[in-house]
Amino acid sequence: MSKDTYNAYESAQKQFDSVAEKIGLDEATRELLRQPMREYHFSIPVKMDDGSVKVFRGYRIQHNDARGPAKGGIRFHPLETVDTIRALSMWMTWKCAVVDIPLGGGKGGIICDPHNLSDREQEQLCRGWVRQLARNIGPNQDVPAPDVMTNAKHMLWMLDEYEAIAGGRYPGFITGKPVGMGGSLGRTEATGFGVIFVLREALKKLNIDITKTTASFQGFGNVAQYAVKMYQQLGGKVLAISCWDNADKKAYTFKCENGLDVNDLLGITDAFGCINKDKAKELGYEILPGDAWIEQNVDILVPAALENQIRADNVHNISKNVKVLLEAANGPTTLDADKVIDERGIFVIPDFLANAGGVTCSYFEQVQCNMNYYWEKDEVMQKLDTKMTSAFKAVYDLSINKSLKMRDAAYVISINRVAQAVKSRGWV
Numbered sequence: 360m361s362k363d364t365y366n367a368y369e370s371a372q373k374q375f376d377s378v379a380e381k382i383g384l385d386e387a388t389r390e391l392l393r394q395p396m397r398e399y400h401f402s403i404p405v406k407m408d409d410g411s412v413k414v415f416r417g418y419r420i421q422h423n424d425a426r427g428p429a430k431g432g433i434r435f436h437p438l439e440t441v442d443t444i445r446a447l448s449m450w451m452t453w454k455c456a457v458v459d460i461p462l463g464g465g466k467g468g469i470i471c472d473p474h475n476l477s478d479r480e481q482e483q484l485c486r487g488w489v490r491q492l493a494r495n496i497g498p499n500q501d502v503p504a505p506d507v508m509t510n511a512k513h514m515l516w517m518l519d520e521y522e523a524i525a526g527g528r529y530p531g532f533i534t535g536k537p538v539g540m541g542g543s544l545g546r547t548e549a550t551g552f553g554v555i556f557v558l559r560e561a562l563k564k565l566n567i568d569i570t571k572t573t574a575s576f577q578g579f580g581n582v583a584q585y586a587v588k589m590y591q592q593l594g595g596k597v598l599a600i601s602c603w604d605n606a607d608k609k610a611y612t613f614k615c616e617n618g619l620d621v622n623d624l625l626g627i628t629d630a631f632g633c634i635n636k637d638k639a640k641e642l643g644y645e646i647l648p649g650d651a652w653i654e655q656n657v658d659i660l661v662p663a664a665l666e667n668q669i670r671a672d673n674v675h676n677i678s679k680n681v682k683v684l685l686e687a688a689n690g691p692t693t694l695d696a697d698k699v700i701d702e703r704g705i706f707v708i709p710d711f712l713a714n715a716g717g718v719t720c721s722y723f724e725q726v727q728c729n730m731n732y733y734w735e736k737d738e739v740m741q742k743l744d745t746k747m748t749s750a751f752k753a754v755y756d757l758s759i760n761k762s763l764k765m766r767d768a769a770y771v772i773s774i775n776r777v778a779q780a781v782k783s784r785g786w787v
């Protein structure tokens with residue numbers, strides 16, 4: 360599938376259909392789970408700094424809430440589509456189910472480019488999004504969180520708007536809030552650290568010593584930055600990282616054959632995860648084209664940017680030495696590329712398992728908000744590690760016992776849990 364014809368929702372549905380067939384899921388449950396239960400599409404007018412009014416499109420999609428309130432991020436992206444949000448909401452349902460937390464799946468977004476919006480304009484967008492949805496989301500219905508190009512600052516504006524409308528304090532309305540304002544210690548690190556917790560477990564099963572491994576990353580935003588930190592802490596060496604340069608409207612790969620230094624790079628990276636290439640050159644980094652991250656002669660490939668990044672047209676560029684594909688991003692691999700990766704015997708840690716640390720910590724954040732008692736960071740990290748490790752082990756054991764691919768094993772666990780919930784509730 361090419362860059363232009365890719366449709367994340369079709370991919371998510373095909374993945375679901377194939378596993379539903381394998382486990383003999385009944386027709387009604389299939390029909391219910393292969394599409395979102397509810398969708399909200401709306402306009403958000405914003406008075407811009409120059410006095411003009413611009414109208415943005417906003418969305419919230421609730422795929423399934425049988426196991427608990429819907430849960431999922433809000434993405435700000437100029438190329439966001441309804442179908443991408445549908446797919447992401449579906450993957451959220453499977454993600455919450457695979458780590459066995461009592462939440463369903465949802466996702467939202469606004470078609471916009473925050474690179475070109477002032478803080479005031481972004482605040483108006485956040486407040487406008489909440490005003491449109493206040494009756495349909497909330498601590499017991501649907502709990503948003505950050506995603507691509509949104510962060511704690513946006514979450515707090517959204518919380519403030521919600522609380523103004525609801526007339527009270529509802530910190531459990533949204534997660535990914537700043538620490539001290541209802542946020543959980545460790546939430547910023549959680550997705551990236553969780554990615555490496557499952558990698559650590561996978562390498563143990565594969566009898567690979569993590570300290571002898573090398574990796575190449577796509578993306579250097581929230582997820583990748585903390586994944587790189589934890590991977591280096593465990594002794595791994597990162598040879599290359601790519602990121603998007605908004606000024607040049609293209610991606611670059613930053614390479615250092617001896618292993619790059621995450622702290623050096625963080626010092627020259629902006630809030631959107633863009634590494635400054637002039638400063639990187641001064642530090643001795645080699646600057647390569649954006650696609651070069653996938654061709655590196657490493658043990659572990661980590662797509663941590665966006666969906667549709669490993670496709671039929673570039674999957675053959677993956678070096679023969681790659682042993683593990685660690686999907687930190689949502690939906691990075693197309694179905695046809697997935698087949699090639701499988702034939703080559705590369706061990707895949709599928710997206711909705713690999714990056715489930717974020718929502719797991721969001722769940723911890725909600726629990727802490729409900730108790731109005733906040734844990735120490737060590738406690739959060741310990742609980743996160745326990746959840747991620749046991750989810751990985753369950754998926755791995757099923758994949759071995761039933762000779763399933765890791766992705767299919769993860770789907771089997773999740774779909775069975777959600778199917779059980781919709782049946783127990785008497786929905787089907």
Ligand code: NAD
Pocket residue numbers: 505506507508509550577578579580581582583601602603604610611631632633649663664665666687688689714715717718
């Ligand atoms: P982010 O906005 O913080 O960072 C995205 C990074 O990807 C940036 O470094 C950007 O430069 C880079 N990028 C974008 N397009 C690129 C391209 N074409 N080539 C190379 N690099 C490119 O986003 P994030 O929060 O780190 O999310 C990354 C992925 O992880 C997304 O798929 C997201 O849905 C998923 N995810 C995020 C979380 C979370 O807690 N933030 C949780 C689960 C999954």
